[in-house]
Amino acid sequence: MMKLGLFVQGGGHHVAAWRHPLTPRGATQSFAHYIDIARIAEAACFDMIFLADTVATFGPDDIDVWKRGHAASRLEPLTLLSALAAITKNIGLVATASSSFNEPYNVARFFASLDKISGGRAGWNLVTSASDAEPFNYGREKHDPPALRYARAEEFADVVTGLWRTWEDDAFVEDKQAGLYFDAAKMHMLNHAGEFYRVRGPLTVRRSPQGHPLVVQAGQSEAGRALAARTAEVVFTVQQNIDDARAFRDDLRARARAFGRDPDSIKIMPGVVPLTAASREDALAEFETLQSLIHPEQGVRVLSEMTGIDLSQYPVDGPMPDAPPHGRQQGRQQVILDMAKREGLTIRQVYQRAVGARGHRLVFGDAQAIADDLQRWFEAGAADGFNIMPPTFPLYLQRFADGVVPLLRARGLFRKSYEGATLRENLGLGFPHHPAAKSIAAK
Numbered sequence: 290m291m292k293l294g295l296f297v298q299g300g301g302h303h304v305a306a307w308r309h310p311l312t313p314r315g316a317t318q319s320f321a322h323y324i325d326i327a328r329i330a331e332a333a334c335f336d337m338i339f340l341a342d343t344v345a346t347f348g349p350d351d352i353d354v355w356k357r358g359h360a361a362s363r364l365e366p367l368t369l370l371s372a373l374a375a376i377t378k379n380i381g382l383v384a385t386a387s388s389s390f391n392e393p394y395n396v397a398r399f400f401a402s403l404d405k406i407s408g409g410r411a412g413w414n415l416v417t418s419a420s421d422a423e424p425f426n427y428g429r430e431k432h433d434p435p436a437l438r439y440a441r442a443e444e445f446a447d448v449v450t451g452l453w454r455t456w457e458d459d460a461f462v463e464d465k466q467a468g469l470y471f472d473a474a475k476m477h478m479l480n481h482a483g484e485f486y487r488v489r490g491p492l493t494v495r496r497s498p499q500g501h502p503l504v505v506q507a508g509q510s511e512a513g514r515a516l517a518a519r520t521a522e523v524v525f526t527v528q529q530n531i532d533d534a535r536a537f538r539d540d541l542r543a544r545a546r547a548f549g550r551d552p553d554s555i556k557i558m559p560g561v562v563p564l565t566a567a568s569r570e571d572a573l574a575e576f577e578t579l580q581s582l583i584h585p586e587q588g589v590r591v592l593s594e595m596t597g598i599d600l601s602q603y604p605v606d607g608p609m610p611d612a613p614p615h616g617r618q619q620g621r622q623q624v625i626l627d628m629a630k631r632e633g634l635t636i637r638q639v640y641q642r643a644v645g646a647r648g649h650r651l652v653f654g655d656a657q658a659i660a661d662d663l664q665r666w667f668e669a670g671a672a673d674g675f676n677i678m679p680p681t682f683p684l685y686l687q688r689f690a691d692g693v694v695p696l697l698r699a700r701g702l703f704r705k706s707y708e709g710a711t712l713r714e715n716l717g718l719g720f721p722h723h724p725a726a727k728s729i730a731a732k
Contacts, residue, residue: 292674301681305582337381345422381712383412409499409711453501455491518544588640656692
């Protein structure tokens with residue numbers, strides 16, 4: 290069946306969501322706000338909650354722009370998800386942690402702990418980081434080149450997953466009579482010595498009911514796709530049309546197969562911004578209200594960051610300049626530039642389209658129109674599911690849960706109740722048996 294993730298972003302995914310009259314003040318810092326979101330999503334049987342993250346607010350040259358947006362404040366995602374684990378039972382809990390600004394042992398330990406606390410519902414979104422402001426918080430002045438960042442990320446992922454396998458599932462016997470806490474034969478030192486990391490292990494956390502956390506990735510560029518195909522079990526992606534999305538999914542599945550993986554072991558979930566209303570006309574009117582809240586200075590500056598082009602030197606109502614993607618996030622840059630060229634959009638039109646939804650696909654209309662659209666993409670093989678990104682919280686999440694989800698269920702496309710207790714079970718992904726257990730079974 291179709292899989293649904295909920296991408297949680299403070300007051301909402303529209304860049305001006307915080308200005309909407311129904312968005313609670315202080316939403317990005319309010320635990321009560323996140324509790325409401327989690328409960329709505331779990332009642333609707335979403336597969337997972339997903340929290341993106343950057344480890345910076347903004348650079349010194351960006352204050353005049355970012356003072357107009359809510360991205361300057363956010364809670365640390367693992368802390369937040371650990372708290373939400375206590376008030377949820379079934380929904381998955383996925384957070385971002387960067388391979389550029391962490392140590393693999395810490396990431397392995399943090400997510401394994403969340404996995405145990407939640408009873409097997411955790412996932413790690415592997416990123417190499419994007420914000421120019423992040424390096425300054427770690428004694429650096431700029432990011433490493435993309436090739437180096439991705440090479441490090443591959444080894445980083447190997448170390449993290451290796452640490453998650455340093456204990457077999459039944460290693461901890463806790464035999465009180467014999468005084469034996471764990472079976473030493475079922476403990477495996479990692480002893481990793483690579484180009485970037487030297488990590489002995491073992492981890493301090495046991496395996497969870499789902500074995501270990503999921504690995505999630507958001508690969509768009511060539512390097513990102515290669516990393517996702519080798520390491521990821523869920524891929525969040527940015528796609529604007531069904532043909533490109535189908536080609537992306539086919540490409541990732543083929544790459545996974547080339548790495549010796551079952552293509553069905555990787556779920557492709559494009560981001561979708563559903564603006565659900567009583568009618569398409571009402572949805573468009575509500576969207577225009579949101580668009581009117583984007584300050585032009587903010588729109589141009591954010592689009593400049595998204596495309597890697599300084600657009601402040603061009604007329605806002607003139608055409609997008611013809612420039613190749615460069616630097617970071619080249620995959621997303623190409624999606625936006627292709628859209629602008631294909632539709633002949635001005636800079637203002639592009640920032641209204643891309644910045645408002647942060648580059649993801651907008652879908653307008655009543656619940657039936659939204660359900661029809663998702664069904665069309667799903668049945669065309671363009672997606673295994675979707676990362677739902679409501680324009681504002683909780684308004685558009687509640688409308689999606691109350692209107693779209695029942696229609697998907699009635700069509701046999703989405704669950705009526707959770708299939709299992711772990712995130713892997715609900716996503717239809719197999720249990721990651723310990724390599725030692727596999728070798729024993731083979732004998």
